Amino acid sequence: MGGATFLRTALAAMLLLGSLGARAAGQPLRPLDDAELSQVSGGDGISFAAHVVLNDPTLVGAVSDSRLSLGFNGDGQTRYVVIKNVRGVVDMFAVSLGVKQRGDGGGDYIQIGLPGYVHYTNFGFESLSVQTDPNAAVSGNLGSLNINGTVSLQGQVRLWSH
Numbered sequence: 804m805g806g807a808t809f810l811r812t813a814l815a816a817m818l819l820l821g822s823l824g825a826r827a828a829g830q831p832l833r834p835l836d837d838a839e840l841s842q843v844s845g846g847d848g849i850s851f852a853a854h855v856v857l858n859d860p861t862l863v864g865a866v867s868d869s870r871l872s873l874g875f876n877g878d879g880q881t882r883y884v885v886i887k888n889v890r891g892v893v894d895m896f897a898v899s900l901g902v903k904q905r906g907d908g909g910g911d912y913i914q915i916g917l918p919g920y921v922h923y924t925n926f927g928f929e930s931l932s933v934q935t936d937p938n939a940a941v942s943g944n945l946g947s948l949n950i951n952g953t954v955s956l957q958g959q960v961r962l963w964s965h
Contacts, residue, residue: 848901848914857926858890871928872937883937891926891950905963912963917956926950 835843858869871886899916927948932941 848899850897850899850916851895852897853893853895855893855895857892858888859892870937870941874937880935882933882935885932885934885937885941886928887931887941888929890928892924893926894920894922894924896920899959903961910963912961915960915962917958917960919955919957921954921956923950923952923954 867888869888871889873884874881875884876882895918897916897920898918899914901914901916902911903914904911927950930941930947931945933945934941
């Protein structure tokens with residue numbers, strides 16, 4: 804069993820067991836009014852895992868000339884950054900989202916935990932150019948990108964309002 808398949812299977816099993824355990828031990832679900840809801844506190848928040856496939860070349864009839872175009876107007880002329888054939892696979896595990904209380908008692912903030920595991924397989928694009936017509940042949944090649952590998956991140960992003 805490949806690493807990505809194992810990860811997906813393990814995640815599905817954890818979600819199933821977690822939901823069965825919570826349902827068996829808990830009471831029936833019921834709506835909460837605002838006062839009750841303000842008294843609810845959570846444990847660790849929620850976590851996300853993702854398996855993203857962009858323009859998979861192994862699919863029959865896959866697109867061979869896809870483009871992502873961004874237009875910019877300057878000096879009276881519109882130019883486009885054209886990215887040709889964005890493709891690849893990204894597997895990401897454990898992006899967390901939670902609400903925490905500030906230590907100084909100044910209120911709550913949203914905490915986004917960076918993913919501990921990100922794996923790229925042939926992720927990138929075929930070519931990058933700047934041109935005046937986004938539908939013309941990709942002319943001025945400014946490079947390509949192809950990433951294969953794994954990244955481990957630590958830390959968090961915190962958001963709060965003033």
